[in-house]
Amino acid sequence: MAGGGSAIRGSRVGAGPMGEAERGDTAPRLYISYFCARGHETRPAFAADATVPETWDCPRCGLSGNRDSLNPPPPTKIEPYKTHLAYVKERRSDAEAADILSEALQTLRDRRARGDVIY
Structure with a gap:
């Protein structure tokens, strides 16, 4: 055999059946x-x-x-991305936010006055 050719010519490794007859009807x-x-x-x-x-x-x-x-x-309709702050602002008015902030600050001040370590 000249040129080191393949024993089976015209096909490749992994080639499946050639046509509908071998595979059956769809x-x-x-x-x-x-x-x-x-x-x-x-x-x-x-x-x-x-x-x-x-x-x-x-x-x-x-x-x-x-x-x-x-x-x-x-x-x-695609809703735009909202931050956590945007969701909070939907639930709370500015007056409610100011009340919550002042309450939290008072709690921190009370803890500092007692000598608690605040991180």
Whole structure:
């Protein structure tokens, strides 16, 4: 054999069967179109006997889509990130905050007066 060639020509290691006949028939499939608010169409495949979901997330933009191309679901409103202080301010008025602060400061002053070590 010239050039050190392979004994089996035209195939590679790990090559599977060549064609549908060796693998068997595929299960019947159903392709359903989903439409998002940005007009993208997604067509996932489902088994013919599977329960098809009402909504499907768009792989392009991440918005939820449904099967009605004329009335896709509206985009969800994304809440901005809030700090802990923002949540506290929603729960407490400025007057309540001032009362809580003065109470906490008085407690610290009382502990210092007793000689407690405060870290």
